[in-house]
Amino acid sequence: MKTKVLMVCLGNICRSPLAEGILKSKVDTTLIEVDSAGTAGYHTGNPPDPRSIAVARKYKIDISRQRCRRFVREDFDRFDHIFVMDQSNYQDIMEIAEDSGHREKVKLLLEEIDTGPSEVPDPYYGGDSGFEYVFELIDQACNALVLRLQQR
Numbered sequence: 682m683k684t685k686v687l688m689v690c691l692g693n694i695c696r697s698p699l700a701e702g703i704l705k706s707k708v709d710t711t712l713i714e715v716d717s718a719g720t721a722g723y724h725t726g727n728p729p730d731p732r733s734i735a736v737a738r739k740y741k742i743d744i745s746r747q748r749c750r751r752f753v754r755e756d757f758d759r760f761d762h763i764f765v766m767d768q769s770n771y772q773d774i775m776e777i778a779e780d781s782g783h784r785e786k787v788k789l790l791l792e793e794i795d796t797g798p799s800e801v802p803d804p805y806y807g808g809d810s811g812f813e814y815v816f817e818l819i820d821q822a823c824n825a826l827v828l829r830l831q832q833r
């Protein structure tokens with residue numbers, strides 16, 4: 682059976698689309714399903730932020746066909762692992778969780794790595810260098826996550 686991983690941020694246009702694209706680029710997608718969603722619905726149906734598309738393209742990852750969607754309660758049942766980018770996403774998701782089975786699926790993505798910050802900062806209001814930094818953080822976390830998923 683496929684392992685299903687959901688990446689979550691606030692808008693689903695900057696960080697979690699990158700996380701979806703980066704993780705997909707590292708795994709066999711016939712074995713591991715990867716999706717992303719946002720806790721807010723402001724950008725539903727839109728492609729990722731052009732700055733996220735550009736930094737991903739720089740590393741030969743195409744995220745331009747992704748479309749923004751909002752996190753829904755059913756995602757707790759559909760996915761095995763739900764990775765959030767920051768504490769605010771964590772709290773928003775926990776408010777919708779119905780039981781301990783839901784709650785134990787949710788982790789901060791950067792918990793996958795022992796060093797560095799614990800949150801992927803929101804790059805929306807910053808410059809392009811923020812997107813490069815976010816890419817690097819997510820890339821490192823996904824390297825660790827892939828090793829862990831493959832050990833199962």
Ligand code: 4NP
Nearest residue numbers: 690691692693694695696805
């Ligand atoms: P994301 O970034 O959560 O990484 O997708 C944001 C995108 C849009 C907004 C905030 C954060 N916004 O306020 O529209």
